[in-house]
Amino acid sequence: QHGIESTRERIQAGKPQKGALRLYAFQMGTYLLLELWDDGRGLDIEAIKQAAVKNQQFTSEELEVMPLPQIESLVFNPGFSTDSFQRGVSEKGMGLDLVQSTVKRLKGAVYVGSTPGSGCMIQVQLPGPMPPVHLLIISVAGQKYGISIDQVQTTTHLPAQGSKTSRHQEFVGEDGQVVPLVSLADILEVEEQFKQNELCPCVVVVVDGKPLGCLVDEILCEQEVRPQPQGLILKKVRNVSGATILNSGEVCLILNPDDLIRTAQKHLAVSLSS
Structure with missing residues (x-):
């Protein structure tokens, strides 16, 4: 549903056969920023909404008026998963939850952004060394x-x-x-x-x-x-x-x-x- 498409899907979408992951690290003010970009299919917003309703986290009416960034951030909720078959840690909705809890312990923040059909970006902000x-x-x-x-x-x-x-x-x-x-x-x-x-x-x-x-x-x-x-x-x-x-x-x-x-x-x- 999310992430890098299959080779066949990428060819049909006019993309290179192999997916691309790009990692950037830079400093902005007193924060260190890490950004991970992919050129996959992006987040499946409808699948996220369906999972939120199924898990009784939100109603369909609440999701209809919810801003898109807030819907995207639901993937960080504990136990949240859009996968019907839970085979491992990530499929149990624990992967991004662990990322967020770890970043929060470091007094940072994590954000996600997505463009359907073009890819996804996850940004981690961590307190950096203060200037002298x-x-x-x-x-x-x-x-x-x-x-x-x-x-x-x-x-x-x-x-x-x-x-x-x-x-x-x-x-x-x-x-x-x-x-x-x-x-x-x-x-x-x-x-x-x-x-x-x-x-x-x-x-x-x-x-x-x-x-x-x-x-x-x-x-x-x-x-x-x-x-x-x-x-x-x-x-x-x-x-x-x-x-x-x-x-x-x-x-x-x-x-x-x-x-x-x-x-x-x-x-x-x-x-x-x-």
Whole structure:
């Protein structure tokens, strides 16, 4: 019903005697795409509809108004088969179901498309390696953090204050711009380590033209790294956009400047009102 026709059928259809399979692999954005094409008869849509009704998955009325891509995707349903004679795994409707479940475990997706009489295409999308990013590596409370260099306006040194209540709320940058100032240790809710009366390193980040000065313990270096995919746990962590492994083998959290500015605005509002 599906797939490559017999030699006789192909000759009658004006096709080469031997069927063709083409496999393509390429990257699109952060995804790896695999495409398998054949030049066979394509999916038998009527056979798929009949099997769906026979298996009591859908009624004829539902299938009549169902979009074609959704009907084609029924071949991925568990146990779905248009073959009346179940001789093996694929005939039991387990082949494409196993493909889809495996791809989903890899956090990917699989799609099918077909042109009657011309062939079929199956596309697998898998998360690929994320593009490298250039980070400024800093230290706060003994932990290394990274900030995208694209969102760092400048770095400087400012006099450190001995207590949170006496901390400067802003400073004037070299270009005369007034920059709100916070301790990154305060924002991340960790213990700061720079000492009183020392010059404290400051990283000025900017988002949509809004600057924020962040006092840190140390400004260490710049590195080009590949961020790791953000898991469910990190997605719930405020001020963090991801993580990476530094050249030293250490784990480094990547800070989210958008979140930092929002959190800083709340801290500054509380500080000014107290």
